[in-house]
Amino acid sequence: MKVIQTPNAPAAIGPYSQAMIVGDLLFTSGQIPLRADGTLLEGDITVQTTQVLANLKAVIEAAGANLNKVVKTTVFLKSLDDFVAMNKVYGDTFGSHTPARSTVQVAKLPRDVLVEIEAIVSLT
Numbered sequence: 001m002k003v004i005q006t007p008n009a010p011a012a013i014g015p016y017s018q019a020m021i022v023g024d025l026l027f028t029s030g031q032i033p034l035r036a037d038g039t040l041l042e043g044d045i046t047v048q049t050t051q052v053l054a055n056l057k058a059v060i061e062a063a064g065a066n067l068n069k070v071v072k073t074t075v076f077l078k079s080l081d082d083f084v085a086m087n088k089v090y091g092d093t094f095g096s097h098t099p100a101r102s103t104v105q106v107a108k109l110p111r112d113v114l115v116e117i118e119a120i121v122s123l124t
Contacts, residue, residue, distance in 0.1 A: 008062065021123065033047070033115070035051070045085045053090065073119045075117050078108070
């Protein structure tokens, strides 16, 4: 196992790593809309999803991969009413690459944000 840590994404706000490599897979922790300096980016679901995906990209790139290597994501939304707007940003970010995905509504997210996304990435 190898810990992945990058200053280009927010540091973990608890006892966990930004990501872990196990074999040929990278498992990211959930990313929320924090800037790399740890400050919260407030805004609507579009603004927050854009920041979350930028954070995810930074962590994935720190492991030597890119978004085209993402195998699966899990999206946690505060409200499924935000699904269409989140999905637009998500689709624009991933383009023609369409990893498997689960999207769920949750009661509450850290820092009371609107969205959190985690990923599993192939390193081969």
